[in-house]
Amino acid sequence: MPAAPLFGRRLTRGLWVLLILLCWEGLARLSASAFVIAAPSQILHYSATHADLLWRAFLTTLWAAARGFFWGNLAGVTLALVAVLLPRSERLLSTLALLVFCLPLVATGPILRVLYGPGDGPQVTLAALAVYYTTFLPVLVGLRAVPQGWRDLVRSYGRGGLTLLREVRLPAALPYAVAGLQIAAPAAFLGAMVGEFTGAERGLGVLTVRAMRALDLPATWSIAVIAAGASVAAFSTIGALGRRLDLAPPEVLLAAPVARARNRWEGPAHAALATLAVLMLWQGTMDAFGLPPFFAKRPGDVWDYLVTDAAARARLWDALAETLSMAVPGYLCGLAAGAGLAMLLVLAPRLSAATLPLAIALRSVPIVATAPLIVWALGRGGAGTVTVVAMMIFFPTLVACRHGLARTPRAVLDVFAVYAASPLRRLLGAQLAAMLPAFFASARMAIPAAILAVTTAEWLATGRGIGALMATVASTSDYNMLWSAITLIGLAAVLAHALVFALERWVLARTNPEQLIR
Amino acid sequence: MDRREGLARDITLEGVAKIFGTQGRLVEAVAPTDLVLKAGTTTALVGPSGCGKSTLLRLIAGLDLPTEGRITIGAETPAEMRGRAGLAVAFQDPALLPWRTVAGNVALGRSLARMPRDAAAVAELIRLVGLEGFEDRRPAELSGGMRQRAAIARALAGLPELLLLDEPFGAVDELTRDRLNAELPPLWEARGATAVLVTHSISEAVRLSDRILVMTPRPARIAADITVTLPRGEARDPASEAFRKTCAQVLAALREHQLPDSIAAQ
Numbered sequence: 124m125p126a127a128p129l130f131g132r133r134l135t136r137g138l139w140v141l142l143i144l145l146c147w148e149g150l151a152r153l154s155a156s157a158f159v160i161a162a163p164s165q166i167l168h169y170s171a172t173h174a175d176l177l178w179r180a181f182l183t184t185l186w187a188a189a190r191g192f193f194w195g196n197l198a199g200v201t202l203a204l205v206a207v208l209l210p211r212s213e214r215l216l217s218t219l220a221l222l223v224f225c226l227p228l229v230a231t232g233p234i235l236r237v238l239y240g241p242g243d244g245p246q247v248t249l250a251a252l253a254v255y256y257t258t259f260l261p262v263l264v265g266l267r268a269v270p271q272g273w274r275d276l277v278r279s280y281g282r283g284g285l286t287l288l289r290e291v292r293l294p295a296a297l298p299y300a301v302a303g304l305q306i307a308a309p310a311a312f313l314g315a316m317v318g319e320f321t322g323a324e325r326g327l328g329v330l331t332v333r334a335m336r337a338l339d340l341p342a343t344w345s346i347a348v349i350a351a352g353a354s355v356a357a358f359s360t361i362g363a364l365g366r367r368l369d370l371a372p373p374e375v376l377l378a379a380p381v382a383r384a385r386n387r388w389e390g391p392a393h394a395a396l397a398t399l400a401v402l403m404l405w406q407g408t409m410d411a412f413g414l415p416p417f418f419a420k421r422p423g424d425v426w427d428y429l430v431t432d433a434a435a436r437a438r439l440w441d442a443l444a445e446t447l448s449m450a451v452p453g454y455l456c457g458l459a460a461g462a463g464l465a466m467l468l469v470l471a472p473r474l475s476a477a478t479l480p481l482a483i484a485l486r487s488v489p490i491v492a493t494a495p496l497i498v499w500a501l502g503r504g505g506a507g508t509v510t511v512v513a514m515m516i517f518f519p520t521l522v523a524c525r526h527g528l529a530r531t532p533r534a535v536l537d538v539f540a541v542y543a544a545s546p547l548r549r550l551l552g553a554q555l556a557a558m559l560p561a562f563f564a565s566a567r568m569a570i571p572a573a574i575l576a577v578t579t580a581e582w583l584a585t586g587r588g589i590g591a592l593m594a595t596v597a598s599t600s601d602y603n604m605l606w607s608a609i610t611l612i613g614l615a616a617v618l619a620h621a622l623v624f625a626l627e628r629w630v631l632a633r634t635n636p637e638q639l640i641r
Numbered sequence: 642m643d644r645r646e647g648l649a650r651d652i653t654l655e656g657v658a659k660i661f662g663t664q665g666r667l668v669e670a671v672a673p674t675d676l677v678l679k680a681g682t683t684t685a686l687v688g689p690s691g692c693g694k695s696t697l698l699r700l701i702a703g704l705d706l707p708t709e710g711r712i713t714i715g716a717e718t719p720a721e722m723r724g725r726a727g728l729a730v731a732f733q734d735p736a737l738l739p740w741r742t743v744a745g746n747v748a749l750g751r752s753l754a755r756m757p758r759d760a761a762a763v764a765e766l767i768r769l770v771g772l773e774g775f776e777d778r779r780p781a782e783l784s785g786g787m788r789q790r791a792a793i794a795r796a797l798a799g800l801p802e803l804l805l806l807d808e809p810f811g812a813v814d815e816l817t818r819d820r821l822n823a824e825l826p827p828l829w830e831a832r833g834a835t836a837v838l839v840t841h842s843i844s845e846a847v848r849l850s851d852r853i854l855v856m857t858p859r860p861a862r863i864a865a866d867i868t869v870t871l872p873r874g875e876a877r878d879p880a881s882e883a884f885r886k887t888c889a890q891v892l893a894a895l896r897e898h899q900l901p902d903s904i905a906a907q
Contacts, residue, residue, distance in 0.1 A: 272736030275704050279730040280753035280799065281723030290749065294740050 161344035191250020199258030224256035225616035232321035233597030246318030253314030265299025301365035309354035453512025461520025498584035527561025650715030657710035685846035688856030729801035735792035754799030785812035865894035
């Protein structure tokens, strides 16, 4: 098929958008009684009549998100540099960074609100917390993705680590950094909005909460559309900037090389060390800043509370069980759907051209901002929450898996082509193995995302599970319970991570031994 | 221009051996070796694949440390020599930086050697390795042979006293190889630099070197030490009877030591 001229392609694309809008409008009108979908015309009308309000709220959120974006990425890049320059610190730093990233924004929000008082401190901090890890990880991978030959080259001239950093590591990490920043842009917007949920004065998050309480469908939809639009715009702008820099796309997207355990004690020893570091950091920062014990509970407080109060323990377990019963199926569905569609698109490449731009655009939509809409649409039962979690994970997994599939070595594909192997055969024989590292990297990254999605959906929409529990106890100043819930969520996240990690090592050792580094 | 002219010194290996240990298994890569490589000469290491030639080269460069024995270059250790950018390596894998152009990669050889920028010198080297017109291309746009040529230009760019070449022309086509074999050696020979060359090609070894060391299969030890008495440079004619005789001598030495000691002893 000859390439359509540019104008023709734009026309086709425009027609598609028009068609989608028309379907949306029709669907909304048909289901008007169900009170779930706002029609584009309603959204347009609401936005036009409340343009001033929305614009001011948007600017407030944008400003908080921009500052969080800056500080979070600065922290991410700094952490990655420290981890590379002091290799011994890397595992501990990675673990701590992951743990902090797994702390649910829903819980850190109220605590930050108490710490900061009024103002936009919590929004900026949450935006920073939402982005630093997705920058830290790819930059670290980029800094380390340096073949032995490049190191030898620098060494053969008697030059040291700094030259290696300047001439090799930093340029090699640049495309990874751009990929990280791209993902960070929507995440910062999302973090700022979640921060605003927790009692800010202004911003899109405040409007969302207000609109939802009033069951104002057009308002909720308008805000979601604005948030999505801003995120897609930021995502595309950074992508375009990266292309302007003429960077080669990164070799691996987010796939941190998997370290092979040196002996059987290394894993447990490392876990013990990390636990100790977390406890010391927790206690230490609170003591150092002299935070009042009333709301800043120390590890000892949480332990005492959980050991002595059986009722509280039961309440917490119930909430956690409820949350896990939503998060685990959603997590698995999201991964399966993402990987499944990626593989399907390889078998049907024509479909891929149509769906991929859409998937990439949707990946940058802050799903959580639309969580209330999804839960409204699917009801407050399990389906809504599971869908929110699955959607949150689906798009990044799809994009990562497509990336992995595309990395199948050319020569291997040629071998399959020479024997006229069927696309299915080629997928199972060659491409699947190339996809696995990206899939597992995505599965690890999806754990914090799943926690964020499930707790936010519970908090904003269903009123059940640990997300709702944290919101309730935060508002009643039951800080013992709040800190216990945070601790439990953190533990669950780390355990899930360890589980996925172990599975990853087990599978990759059989399919992609080159991915395991000593 | 040649600030390092006549600085080269003898390379001395005293009882140098290398044993690799991976996961409890010890592999002897280089058997204890005593050797002196004269300053200003070109030595070729030939031997079967995987015999430890490249390891020996890495030991001389100080990129790996010998398990036993010591290596000195004049009064210096390899590490000290690297410290003042006295040596350069053209690796088997060209290891070009993908984000730099050909010119940028060659210029890197100068800047890593702490030499001032010199666009004219870089352009001249690129011309000599036959990459004229490709200065602004990235490595991904080049063929394997072109990448190797760029890597050789980079190694030459820092005007090293000691040049270590690890199968530098492995992926270069026969015609280009022939031309490079004629045009490149004068670049270091004229400066009096020392060169050590690992190659699979007997005729290349005879063409380029003053001395050929035939290595046994792993662990590498010197099976034959052949001095090439042919005239240097253009006068060394591959079609000549003397040239073919030397080639036959190297081939015979290689054949004689094909088998590892353990099998040969039976």
